[in-house]
Amino acid sequence: MNTKVNYKSKKRNLRAGRKNEEFQNSKQNQSKGKQIVYQIQKTILHFFPDLYDRLNEFSDHRKRKHYEVIELLMGGIVMFLFKEGSRNAMNNDRKEDKFSKNYLRLFKLHLPHMDAVDDLMSILKENELEGLKAAMVTALIENHVFRRFKFLGKSYNITIDGTGIASYDKRHCSACQTKTSKTGKVTYFHNVIEAKLVTSSGFSISLATEWASNEGKQEYDKQDCELKAFVRIAEKIKHFFPRLPVLITADGLYPNQTFFKICAKNNWDFIVTLQDKSLKTLQEEICSLKNIVGKGIRIFRAGKNHQTTCEYHYLNELEYKGIIVSWVECIETTLNIKSGITTVMRFAHLTNLEVNNETTVKVSDEGRLRWKIENEGFNTQKNEGYGLGHKFSRKNFNAMKNYYQCLQIAHIINQLAIKSKDINEILNRDKKFTIRKLWERLRSFFVEIDLVKSELIAHKTRKIQIRLI
Numbered sequence: 001m002n003t004k005v006n007y008k009s010k011k012r013n014l015r016a017g018r019k020n021e022e023f024q025n026s027k028q029n030q031s032k033g034k035q036i037v038y039q040i041q042k043t044i045l046h047f048f049p050d051l052y053d054r055l056n057e058f059s060d061h062r063k064r065k066h067y068e069v070i071e072l073l074m075g076g077i078v079m080f081l082f083k084e085g086s087r088n089a090m091n092n093d094r095k096e097d098k099f100s101k102n103y104l105r106l107f108k109l110h111l112p113h114m115d116a117v118d119d120l121m122s123i124l125k126e127n128e129l130e131g132l133k134a135a136m137v138t139a140l141i142e143n144h145v146f147r148r149f150k151f152l153g154k155s156y157n158i159t160i161d162g163t164g165i166a167s168y169d170k171r172h173c174s175a176c177q178t179k180t181s182k183t184g185k186v187t188y189f190h191n192v193i194e195a196k197l198v199t200s201s202g203f204s205i206s207l208a209t210e211w212a213s214n215e216g217k218q219e220y221d222k223q224d225c226e227l228k229a230f231v232r233i234a235e236k237i238k239h240f241f242p243r244l245p246v247l248i249t250a251d252g253l254y255p256n257q258t259f260f261k262i263c264a265k266n267n268w269d270f271i272v273t274l275q276d277k278s279l280k281t282l283q284e285e286i287c288s289l290k291n292i293v294g295k296g297i298r299i300f301r302a303g304k305n306h307q308t309t310c311e312y313h314y315l316n317e318l319e320y321k322g323i324i325v326s327w328v329e330c331i332e333t334t335l336n337i338k339s340g341i342t343t344v345m346r347f348a349h350l351t352n353l354e355v356n357n358e359t360t361v362k363v364s365d366e367g368r369l370r371w372k373i374e375n376e377g378f379n380t381q382k383n384e385g386y387g388l389g390h391k392f393s394r395k396n397f398n399a400m401k402n403y404y405q406c407l408q409i410a411h412i413i414n415q416l417a418i419k420s421k422d423i424n425e426i427l428n429r430d431k432k433f434t435i436r437k438l439w440e441r442l443r444s445f446f447v448e449i450d451l452v453k454s455e456l457i458a459h460k461t462r463k464i465q466i467r468l469i
Contacts, residue, residue: 033445043417067112072120075112080410083385087114102451121399129405134240149199155245159373162193173397193229204377206408208236249370260323271367274348307335314355326355330364421467
């Protein structure tokens with residue numbers, strides 16, 4: 001009899017323990033959701049206090065005006081800010097009573113139906129949201145947010161690269177690019193060229209956007225389209241940021257006379273990847289001079305699981321069609337301590353900067369930072385909830401471009417929130433707890449828990465201090 005009693009008692013204790021653990025986990029999840037909500041609010045208030053004023057200045061050519069234009073614009077931005085992934089998902093959350101109430105309390109705006117947002121995006125001039133994005137980046141630069149990441153203390157690393165946005169089996173619009181496979185299948189798609197400010201800490205901030213165009217050609221030519229788009233995006237960078245000290249980094253498509261002349265005209269520095277098959281006459285000169293006067297530097301980097309040796313060579317005063325450039329090469333040999341496998345990689349760059357023993361490593365490393373636009377930029381936006389690649393507008397190209405700018409604006413705000421000290425502490429306490437899970441907690445919190453008005457007011461009036469990691 002005593003054994004049965006003890007057994008039942010143990011089961012009750014186990015159930016109570018599990019319930020208590022679930023309760024504690026639930027409380028922790030609610031706390032994490034609340035923290036990221038408040039951090040987003042603090043980020044907007046701290047870095048972009050005039051955001052609402054700017055949104056109110058947008059043109060409004062709608063005939064029916066059930067919502068204010070600011071409500072529609074903010075609805076489009078918040079869809080990406082909360083990483084909803086689609087207009088349908090945002091509408092589904094909108095049906096939840098707590099979600100709409102919390103939205104109103106947090107943003108002081110009514111949450112519109114996303115079909116109404118789509119109507120505005122279809123007619124809104126595409127340059128207005130891009131102008132807002134540029135103004136936000138200008139505010140960050142003027143407030144010295146990225147000052148410690150300046151290359152050699154002088155210029156900001158602006159990386160140029162392109163990516164695919166959406167593809168279709170049938171023509172989406174007259175601006176679609178086309179590509180025909182070997183089997184004769186035609187794919188219709190849209191590509192975009194981005195200029196992003198990248199840093200070693202992981203920032204990838206959109207400065208300007210240019211949509212690739214066939215310009216009358218039947219088939220897509222990546223090199224031709226990207227290089228022509230660079231001419232246009234360079235004009236945008238100079239227009240939006242006329243006095244910004246710029247260092248352009250780009251991949252192996254870009255080392256050519258047009259690229260070099262545009263950088264010289266705008267007084268921009270550059271570090272560009274040199275592929276083995278590019279600029280053959282210059283490559284031959286580099287090959288002969290390297291064996292004679294090529295200077296070398298060797299450094300060793302030890303990690304937890306890897307040992308890396310980097311050997312650098314550089315040459316100055318090389319001429320290419322009247323343009324003087326320098327060449328830097330890094331041969332990186334990495335030993336995996338556990339497996340014993342050794343890998344060798346080679347990186348070569350051209351730059352307009354004169355290189356010496358003190359700057360060689362910095363020039364090579366800065367040139368390789370262009371990968372940040374792929375990893376922290378495009379890949380994050382495609383795979384971490386933003387829905388880059390999702391067809392937010394299936395019929396209207398103008399709407400697609402405006403949604404893209406909303407995504408970039410939201411990504412800027414979220415990057416600042418993620419890199420704040422408070423959010424980093426959450427992520428560092430539990431290494432398995434990811435940014436993706438944190439945003440799941442945000443949406444769950446918004447649907448299930450009422451935001452307390454007094455807490456929001458307290459956070460808003462409290463002196464804000466955001467430390468970026």
